[in-house]
Amino acid sequence: MSPRQEAVRLPMMQPLRRPSIIDQAELELRNAIYVGDLRPGDTIPEVQVSKQMGISRSSLREACQRLVRDGLLTQIPGRGLFVTTMDARTMSDFIDYRLGIEMQSASIVADRVAGLRAGGDDAGVAALLAPLRETLERTRRALEAEEVIEAGNADLDLHLQIAEITRNRFLISSMNTIVILTRMGSFSDPLGYGVRADLTEANARLLDALDAGDDSRARAVLRETLKELAGRLRSGETHQELVRDPDLLESDGPEWTTLGEE
Incomplete structure (x- = not known):
């Protein structure tokens, strides 16, 4: 006797579609x-x-x-x-959120590096962190050329790359939104868009901590960096020397392009 075929009750599902x-x-x-x-x-x-x-x-x-x-x-x-305009309250809440996401990402990467080091796989560590080092070099070149917006781009790319290394899609998705919110906060600064003059050194400290597989040191560097950013964007006060681009305060309004246009 053949086995009884029972009807399978499926949940309601939407048809799959290509990007709309x-x-x-x-x-x-x-x-x-x-x-x-x-x-x-x-x-x-x-x-x-x-x-x-x-x-x-x-x-x-x-x-x-x-x-x-x-x-x-x-x-x-x-x-x-x-x-959205990032006022003081919004910025404070946002930095707390960003700290949670970034510190978790850094912990995952540091733990992975520590595992590779324990196994004697120094080449694996170098390959894992290579994109971060390339982006750090972008930051250095941009600051030397006084290209403030490109320095900011490279900084945000580096922080996004740390999340990407985790291969955790929730952390990556959150960081994609975080980089835009951070940019909005920077554009909300009435003194003009700016980045830390020591941005390269600050990010180098973060990479050194990750390269050592030092979870607590990486988190400490992130905490210091983001607390400084929060204070600067909330009140305009900072203990760090900044490089600003006052031209970025001026805008002729959005320049829209047609979707699909090259």
Whole structure:
């Protein structure tokens, strides 16, 4: 007798789809905020943006709601959508959040390095940390050339790479949003976008701690760095020498590109 075939009860599932126009619109908006085409306080003109993107207003609204969820946009009833301004309270909460994500990422990487060192795999450690060292060199070159925004880009890339090394998709996803929120905080600084003059040295200390597999030292470096950033963006006060680019305070407004345009 053949075994009885019982009906399998499946949960309701949505059909799989390729990346949609809404996904692309979300990415376009995120990029515009990251590079500074959209600054804190800027409005999102729905008609203009949807027309220039070549999408419907309903699709744009859905993409914008994803950014509202992540804190990148703020919706004010009766007034519309605005790029979030990182005030003192928001910045304080954000730095606490960023510390949690980054310190966990650093701990995972340091533990992995410690395991490789214990097994005598120094080459494995070098390969694991090679992307970070390349990005650190980018930071040094940018500061020497007085390219402030590129130095900031390299710094954010390095912190994102640490999360990527963990291969933890939740940490990586969180860091992708964190780098944009950090950029927004920097653009909210009324004294102009700036980075620490000793940015290379600060990140080198972090890499040295990771290279040694020293979890506690890596976390301590992150804590010092992020607490300094929080204090600077909350009050403008800092004990660190800064390199600023006052031209980045000026904006002619967002320059929208059509989706799919090369």
